[in-house]
Amino acid sequence: MAQTFSDLPQDKQQQILDAAAEVFAEEDYKRASTDDIAARAGISKGLLFYYFKNKQSLYLYVADHLRSLVERHLEKERLAGISDFFDMLDYGAEEKFQLFRRQPWILKLALRLYYVTDKEVASPLRRRFMEMMEEMWDVYFSHIDREKFRPEVEPRQALDQLIYLIDGYLHQQMMRGAKIDMDALMAEYALWRDMLRQYAYKEEYQ
Amino acid sequence: MAQTFSDLPQDKQQQILDAAAEVFAEEDYKRASTDDIAARAGISKGLLFYYFKNKQSLYLYVADHLRSLVERHLEKERLAGISDFFDMLDYGAEEKFQLFRRQPWILKLALRLYYVTDKEVASPLRRRFMEMMEEMWDVYFSHIDREKFRPEVEPRQALDQLIYLIDGYLHQQMMRGAKIDMDALMAEYALWRDMLRQYAYKEEYQ
DNA sequence: ACCATACTTGACCGGCTGGTCAATGAAAGG
DNA sequence: CCTTTCATTGACCAGCCGGTCAAGTATGGT
Numbered sequence: 456m457a458q459t460f461s462d463l464p465q466d467k468q469q470q471i472l473d474a475a476a477e478v479f480a481e482e483d484y485k486r487a488s489t490d491d492i493a494a495r496a497g498i499s500k501g502l503l504f505y506y507f508k509n510k511q512s513l514y515l516y517v518a519d520h521l522r523s524l525v526e527r528h529l530e531k532e533r534l535a536g537i538s539d540f541f542d543m544l545d546y547g548a549e550e551k552f553q554l555f556r557r558q559p560w561i562l563k564l565a566l567r568l569y570y571v572t573d574k575e576v577a578s579p580l581r582r583r584f585m586e587m588m589e590e591m592w593d594v595y596f597s598h599i600d601r602e603k604f605r606p607e608v609e610p611r612q613a614l615d616q617l618i619y620l621i622d623g624y625l626h627q628q629m630m631r632g633a634k635i636d637m638d639a640l641m642a643e644y645a646l647w648r649d650m651l652r653q654y655a656y657k658e659e660y661q
Numbered sequence: 662m663a664q665t666f667s668d669l670p671q672d673k674q675q676q677i678l679d680a681a682a683e684v685f686a687e688e689d690y691k692r693a694s695t696d697d698i699a700a701r702a703g704i705s706k707g708l709l710f711y712y713f714k715n716k717q718s719l720y721l722y723v724a725d726h727l728r729s730l731v732e733r734h735l736e737k738e739r740l741a742g743i744s745d746f747f748d749m750l751d752y753g754a755e756e757k758f759q760l761f762r763r764q765p766w767i768l769k770l771a772l773r774l775y776y777v778t779d780k781e782v783a784s785p786l787r788r789r790f791m792e793m794m795e796e797m798w799d800v801y802f803s804h805i806d807r808e809k810f811r812p813e814v815e816p817r818q819a820l821d822q823l824i825y826l827i828d829g830y831l832h833q834q835m836m837r838g839a840k841i842d843m844d845a846l847m848a849e850y851a852l853w854r855d856m857l858r859q860y861a862y863k864e865e866y867q
Numbered sequence: 868a869c870c871a872t873a874c875t876t877g878a879c880c881g882g883c884t885g886g887t888c889a890a891t892g893a894a895a896g897g
Numbered sequence: 898c899c900t901t902t903c904a905t906t907g908a909c910c911a912g913c914c915g916g917t918c919a920a921g922t923a924t925g926g927t
Binding site: 707 | 883884885888
């Protein structure tokens with residue numbers, strides 16, 4: 456976006472961002488039309504392109520906005536006291552589940568972004584997700600207690616596996632066409648966490 | 662497709678199917694153009710629409726073709742003798758890895774189809790995947806030895822979890838933009854299988 | 868009141884693409 | 898040959914959509 460957009464009054468920014476997020480959550484990148492976004496935001500298309508160089512940059516802006524929204528939601532203070540890997544997982548999971556339960560559109564949009572394959576935005580989005588993962592690792596997990604792990608198991612690997620499970624599960628649910636049921640997801644999560652702990656932790660820490 | 666397409670000589674069918682598969686593997690549903698497909702197949706667009714009612718039905722035809730191709734590849738005789746859940750997993754995995762290693766485009770196309778979000782084709786594709794999963798379950802796993810499982814673990818659940826892991830892993834790899842490394846995937850697979858066995862099987866069958 | 872600047876509009880353009888169709892060619896049958 | 902039937906072509910149409918721009922409106926300073 457240009458300078459100009461961030462100078463707008465909060466509520467007008469919000470109004471445009473909401474419209475864009477809405478349309479981008481409902482439709483494919485290609486099918487999500489800027490006409491539609493402008494109309495829902497109650498502004499002309501010309502103005503939309505006055506704020507944003509093109510559709511792609513609007514898309515990426517929405518993605519960045521979503522990211523910062525999720526990050527802002529996590530209370531960074533509480534996690535300082537957590538040194539157990541699985542406690543940390545629980546903490547992160549709970550915070551996010553809470554957020555998604557309160558504002559389901561966030562999850563809906565996040566999933567769209569996560570599964571985008573359109574070549575015009577896929578690779579910049581990829582980079583963002585990789586960054587987010589790295590940052591998450593650094594902030595949350597880099598100084599957890601490795602002593603509890605079996606020597607042959609890398610904590611990062613265990614985290615990745617949990618991500619895969621969630622990823623695959625959500626994808627499957629999306630394919631079923633069902634609304635994402637947060638309670639069911641939490642139940643599954645608890646199962647996976649226990650399985651992973653059994654696999655990753657030494658006997659005495661189970 | 663119409664009657665007419667299946668009456669075509671094999672090599673011409675192949676030529677068109679190959680072109681379509683190629684384009685559909687490279688691009689989004691929306692971006693994959695019928696002009697392009699016709700050109701690559703060496704026929705006119707008019708003829709393409711003479712064979713197929715519309716782009717959607719061509720897409721689904723390609724999907725069905727891929728499915729039958731994969732199914733035909735599995736040797737159904739050998740699996741009759743397998744009653745151990747994890748042996749069966751190994752068997753299925755090996756067969757598919759082999760296929761994908763020999764013809765990487767199959768995996769590439771399959772992934773595109775698997776992650777399609779375009780509303781014009783997403784839901785029919787979904788249905789196909791669900792069917793495939795059910796069929797796979799019936800053929801491969803419905804009569805495996807449940808005795809070895811801990812009573813609280815459902816075999817189907819364990820299978821689903823493995824699927825989630827593979828799904829998530831492949832998606833992550835795609836996001837990295839890397840070509841899918843089949844050897845790395847097999848190594849990961851072996852890990853997951855062992856983890857799952859540890860979790861799902863009674864002590865004495867580990 | 869005037870002007871300059873910034874904001875806002877919506878008509879418009881051009882490119883792309885799914886799908887159609889009248890016309891042409893080729894085969895088959897008599 | 899002639900005719901009927903089928904296969905094949907490619908020009909064409911209509912709709913959609915990203916992006917532009919000349920023109921209009923509001924704002925604020927002087």
